[in-house]
Amino acid sequence: MNIGGTPYRTLWELPGADAIEVIDQRVLPHRFTTTVLRTADEVAAAIRDMTVRGAPLIGAAGGYGVYLAARAAADECIDTTITQAAKMLAAARPTAVNLGWAIGFVCHRVQTATSPDDKRKAALAAARQIVADELDRSRRIGEHGLFLIREVAARKGAVNVLTHCNAGWLACIDYGTATAPVYAAHAEGIPIHVWVDETRPRNQGAALTAYELGEHGVPHTVIADNAGGHLMQRGLVDLVIVGADRVAANGDTANKIGTYLKALAAHDTGVPFYVALPSSTIDHTLPDGCGIPIEERSPDEVRWIDGLGTHGPERILLVPAQSPARNPAFDVTPARLITGFITEDGIFPASDLKQNKNKING
Numbered sequence: 001m002n003i004g005g006t007p008y009r010t011l012w013e014l015p016g017a018d019a020i021e022v023i024d025q026r027v028l029p030h031r032f033t034t035t036v037l038r039t040a041d042e043v044a045a046a047i048r049d050m051t052v053r054g055a056p057l058i059g060a061a062g063g064y065g066v067y068l069a070a071r072a073a074a075d076e077c078i079d080t081t082i083t084q085a086a087k088m089l090a091a092a093r094p095t096a097v098n099l100g101w102a103i104g105f106v107c108h109r110v111q112t113a114t115s116p117d118d119k120r121k122a123a124l125a126a127a128r129q130i131v132a133d134e135l136d137r138s139r140r141i142g143e144h145g146l147f148l149i150r151e152v153a154a155r156k157g158a159v160n161v162l163t164h165c166n167a168g169w170l171a172c173i174d175y176g177t178a179t180a181p182v183y184a185a186h187a188e189g190i191p192i193h194v195w196v197d198e199t200r201p202r203n204q205g206a207a208l209t210a211y212e213l214g215e216h217g218v219p220h221t222v223i224a225d226n227a228g229g230h231l232m233q234r235g236l237v238d239l240v241i242v243g244a245d246r247v248a249a250n251g252d253t254a255n256k257i258g259t260y261l262k263a264l265a266a267h268d269t270g271v272p273f274y275v276a277l278p279s280s281t282i283d284h285t286l287p288d289g290c291g292i293p294i295e296e297r298s299p300d301e302v303r304w305i306d307g308l309g310t311h312g313p314e315r316i317l318l319v320p321a322q323s324p325a326r327n328p329a330f331d332v333t334p335a336r337l338i339t340g341f342i343t344e345d346g347i348f349p350a351s352d353l354k355q356n357k358n359k360i361n362g
């Protein structure tokens with residue numbers, strides 16, 4: 001996707017695969033900077049502090065974290081170094097299953113190699129494969145989701161999509177998940193407009209989704225999180241499309257806090273509610289959403305807000321200094337509220353997600 005007219009991805013290798021470089025998402029939208037991650041520790045810290053964020057991207061970064069651990073390990077302790085690094089990386093954020101999945105994928109590939117050098121090569125090849133596969137999955141999610149947008153456009157011309165958080169290309173390698181169909185529709189010339197939930201407390205919608213849509217020239221409007229239900233009641237939303245951090249086998253979906261309320265409003269107003277996800281986000285070990293671990297982040301993310309003041313970046317205290325806050329970072333939307341899942345293989349109702357059958361889009 002484009003930034004200032006230049007195509008970017010969210011993560012890339014430095015020459016010689018000595019390190020990876022990523023876009024620092026903590027300082028967007030007011031500053032575009034990148035940062036180099038040279039070790040597994042640095043990758044874990046970047047995932048924890050949300051320099052990199054979004055389920056597919058933290059998976060890809062985690063995969064490279066295992067490789068960087070293997071790269072730095074002494075031959076005689078390469079296996080234990082990799083195991084320890086994998087454990088540390090997997091603990092960096094608990095909700096998005098992509099992280100553990102990607103780390104497991106790289107570790108499994110390493111186990112099939114015998115010599116230390118072959119293990120390093122296997123880890124690098126596996127990390128590269130995750131990036132290539134996520135890229136392809138996002139592109140295909142866009143192609144399938146386009147079907148839904150074309151359908152609305154054929155009926156009523158302009159299409160209004162509402163999205164929550166950032167399930168855009170910044171959360172993936174490119175294209176995004178929830179935004180991939182939007183970009184595909186925009187490329188096809190369909191008049192499309194996106195309602196962007198600000199997504200308190202970290203404001204991924206206001207800071208990141210608005211930024212990437214704007215850089216790519218897609219019409220959009222930022223709204224307060226509380227405005228979505230009202231817009232749906234007034235007929236101003238044709239489709240809700242959100243991303244996912246972990247989808248249980250029955251379709252219960254963990255995504256950014258606030259997603260559940262949007263699903264309830266969509267259900268009440270008859271607006272179709274879709275979840276866009278790559279298969280790397282499905283947790284087949286969980287029968288339903290009850291077992292999905294929900295990350296609790298620092299209360300200070302609720303109490304303080306970051307922005308651009310007249311003299312540069314500023315942090316403002318929003319609440320009385322003594323007031324405590326609580327910050328669950330995700331919620332679980334029950335499958336019964338979800339119209340369908342836009343995956344790389346097609347669009348499925350929750351009942352058929354696991355088997356990939358009864359595609360909605362042919």
Ligand code: MRU
Nearest residue numbers: 053054055165167171243244256
């Ligand atoms: O806490 P974040 O910013 O990592 O949460 C991101 C989300 O909840 C996204 O909607 C989700 O990861 C889908 S990303 C394609």
